[in-house]
Amino acid sequence: MADFQALIYYTILSALLPVLLVLGSKLLAPKKTSRRKRLSFESGQVPFEWVESSFPVEYFPYAIVYVAYAVIALAVFLSVVAVIDNPASALNVVLLLAVLSASSVYAAFTLKDLPQRL
Numbered sequence: 029m030a031d032f033q034a035l036i037y038y039t040i041l042s043a044l045l046p047v048l049l050v051l052g053s054k055l056l057a058p059k060k061t062s063r064r065k066r067l068s069f070e071s072g073q074v075p076f077e078w079v080e081s082s083f084p085v086e087y088f089p090y091a092i093v094y095v096a097y098a099v100i101a102l103a104v105f106l107s108v109v110a111v112i113d114n115p116a117s118a119l120n121v122v123l124l125l126a127v128l129s130a131s132s133v134y135a136a137f138t139l140k141d142l143p144q145r146l
Contacts, residue, residue: 089139090139093135093136093139096131096132096135097132100128100129100132103124103125103128104125107121107124107125108121
């Protein structure tokens, strides 16, 4: 029963804490903004006027590859835990990791062929 109460307390705390932190930041944040603070910042350079977003598009493929490698790292961690719990599933884990590795190698080789806007 104590574990169930701890789960309830954790759920309530994890639901309320983000709301409290956002409200706290809204209350404590400075209200007066200047034009300089609203401008987008691009590596110390004056931003181009025709740019619609502050995110440089040429870095987008690298962000996608980073997300893919993060997913692969999570899959490797979970598969190691699965093999520790059930050693008979090692073949399935090796096949999963082989497919993930092959797809990441393919993505790494085709990354330089992606069109980029400068």
